[in-house]
Amino acid sequence: MGQYFAIFATDKxxxxxxxxxxxxxxxxxxxxxxxxxxxxxxxGPTLDSGNxxxxxxxxVVEAMSLGDVQAFFxxxxxxxxxxxxxxxxxxxxxxxxNPELRG
Numbered sequence: 001m002g003q004y005f006a007i008f009a010t011d012k013x014x015x016x017x018x019x020x021x022x023x024x025x026x027x028x029x030x031x032x033x034x035x036x037x038x039x040x041x042x043x044g045p046t047l048d049s050g051n052x053x054x055x056x057x058x059x060v061v062e063a064m065s066l067g068d069v070q071a072f073f074x075x076x077x078x079x080x081x082x083x084x085x086x087x088x089x090x091x092x093x094x095x096x097x098n099p100e101l102r103g
Contacts, residue, residue: 002064004041006092007073010056012085019054025077030059036072038063041094056084060092 011019030040039062045054057078063069069089073079079087095101 002068004092005061005066006062006090007057007061007069007071007085008046008086008088008090009058009073009078010046010086011054011083015083016053018052018081018083019078022077022081022083029076033072036063036075037068038072038077060094066091074100 007043030043033040040059041062042058042060044058046056046058047053061069061072063072064091073087073089078084
C-alpha cells in the first residue's frame with residue numbers, strides 16, 4: 001500500500017475517565033478508518049510505569065503519505081475529544097518482525 005508510520009500520543013494528565021468514555025469510538029475508528037486510506041497494522045495503549053494505567057497511544061499505520069496519516073489521526077475520537085497533550089507522527093521502517101519480509 002505505501003509506507004509505515006509510527007504514531008506516539010501522550011494523554012493530558014487526569015483524563016482517564018475521558019479515555020474510558022471515548023475508547024469504544026476510538027477502537028471503531030482504528031478498525032474502520034474509511035474514508036481515510038490508512039491501514040492500522042499495530043496498536044495499543046501505552047501504560048504508566050507506576051500503576052499500569054493507560055496514558056497514551058502507540059500505533060503503526062500504513063499509508064501513502066504523512067498527510068494521509070495526519071488526516072486519519074485528526075479524525076480519531078480521542079483527538080476530537082482533546083485527550084492528547086502531545087502527538088508525534090514519524091515515518092517508520094518495519095524491519096524486524098514484519099510478516100511481509102519473512103521468507
